[in-house]
Amino acid sequence: MNLAWPRLLVIIPALNEAATIAAVIGEARTHLSCDVLVIDDGSFDATAEKAREAGATVVSLPYNLGVGGALRTGLRYAARQGYNRVVQLDGDGQHDAREATRVLDLLEDGYDLVVGSRFAAGYDLGRTRRFTMRLLSRIVSRRLGERITDTTSGFRAMGPDAIELFSRHYPSDYLSDTVEALLMAAAAGLRVAEVDVEMRPRQGGVPSTPGAKGLYHLARLLFAIGLQGSVKRPAVPAGAGV
Numbered sequence: 675m676n677l678a679w680p681r682l683l684v685i686i687p688a689l690n691e692a693a694t695i696a697a698v699i700g701e702a703r704t705h706l707s708c709d710v711l712v713i714d715d716g717s718f719d720a721t722a723e724k725a726r727e728a729g730a731t732v733v734s735l736p737y738n739l740g741v742g743g744a745l746r747t748g749l750r751y752a753a754r755q756g757y758n759r760v761v762q763l764d765g766d767g768q769h770d771a772r773e774a775t776r777v778l779d780l781l782e783d784g785y786d787l788v789v790g791s792r793f794a795a796g797y798d799l800g801r802t803r804r805f806t807m808r809l810l811s812r813i814v815s816r817r818l819g820e821r822i823t824d825t826t827s828g829f830r831a832m833g834p835d836a837i838e839l840f841s842r843h844y845p846s847d848y849l850s851d852t853v854e855a856l857l858m859a860a861a862a863g864l865r866v867a868e869v870d871v872e873m874r875p876r877q878g879g880v881p882s883t884p885g886a887k888g889l890y891h892l893a894r895l896l897f898a899i900g901l902q903g904s905v906k907r908p909a910v911p912a913g914a915g916v
Contacts, residue, residue, distance in 0.1 A: 682708040682778075683757040686730070687744035688765030692720040698763060699728040701771040706761070706778075711751055713744040721765070741828065742851030746844035749832075753841035760832045769829045773871040777831035786836045786864035789822060789856075790829035790871035810853055817860040822868045826852045829871060836864055 684702045688695055699710050712725040716738035725732045733747060745762060752760050759781060763769040769790070777788040810825040832840065839862050845854040859866050 681757045682706060682759040682761070683748075683752050683755070684708045684710045684761045684763055684771075684774075685745060685748035685752065686710065686712045686725075686763050686765045687715055687741045687748070688712050688717065688721050688725070689715045689738060690717045690719045690721060691765035692717070692724050694767040695721055695765050696724045696728040698765055698767055698769075698771075699725060699730045702761075702763060702774075703729060705771045706774055708761070709757075711748050712765070713748050715739055715741070715744040740846055740851065742844060742846035742855075745851065746840065746846065749837055749841040749844060752837050757837065758834045760837055762828055762830045762832075764828055768873050768875065770872060770874060773829075773873075774831065776869050776871055777829065780867050780869055781831055781833045783867075784865060785867045786833045787856075787859050787866045788831045789824060789827050789866070789868045790831075790873075791824035791868050792827055792829075792873050793823055793870065814853060814856045814860075817857055818866050819860075820866055820868070822856060822866065824868065825856060828852060829873070835862075839864065 684706060686695070686698060686702075691698075695712065699712070702708060702710050710728075710730040712722070712730045712732045714722040714725065714732055714734040716735050722732050722734050733751065735744065735747065739747075749760065759778065761774045761778065763771065763774070773790065777790050780788040807823075807825065811821075811823050814825045815821045836859065839858070840855065843858060845851050845858070847854075856866060
């Protein structure tokens with residue numbers, strides 16, 4: 675185990691990633707000297723089997739919960755097993771485990787949640803998505819008091835307080851699992867930072883295309899953010915009970 679990051683767990687939510695999951699696990703174990711937990715999110719291919727063969731612990735969900743629900747399952751496991759560092763990686767190979775050292779290093783500087791931004795790698799956005807990302811960035815950055823450009827990035831590292839908070843309270847809806855989680859961190863007084871990381875194209879499998887469903891979830895998220903801004907709610911302290 676790398677002494678720089680004691681009790682480090684890499685969590686990989688995965689849906690039908692049999693083509694790439696073994697390589698992702700192998701890269702994480704090689705470059706991070708970590709334990710790996712794969713949350714098989716209702717896959718109907720050989721994702722779970724390939725993950726076990728590659729040396730990961732696997733939790734198979736009976737049906738698809740989405741990334742947020744899968745990650746919450748992984749974070750509950752991390753909290754119960756006493757891990758104090760978590761890195762979230764995608765199962766499609768886009769996240770380079772070597773770049774995870776950059777997000778982990780900021781945890782050592784006193785941050786609780788660190789986001790890896792895709793924009794350093796020239797991440798291309800269409801006009802509509804660019805507008806959406808800028809809007810969400812302004813909202814989240816204002817709440818956090820820290821500039822976050824890539825609010826929907828799933829390349830993240832979490833320290834003990836973030837693990838404790840999100841193992842109990844983690845949004846599961848599309849977009850909420852990334853954006854609303856940042857707002858929850860702000861409400862709980864967690865320190866959040868962003869660092870540029872290089873990312874790769876998807877290495878296999880088929881990307882999800884939210885389409886009209888994505889627009890619905892964006893509208894829902896903006897409505898929820900508006901309610902949060904108009905109704906004063908007590909912050910959820912990181913160490914509080916359910």
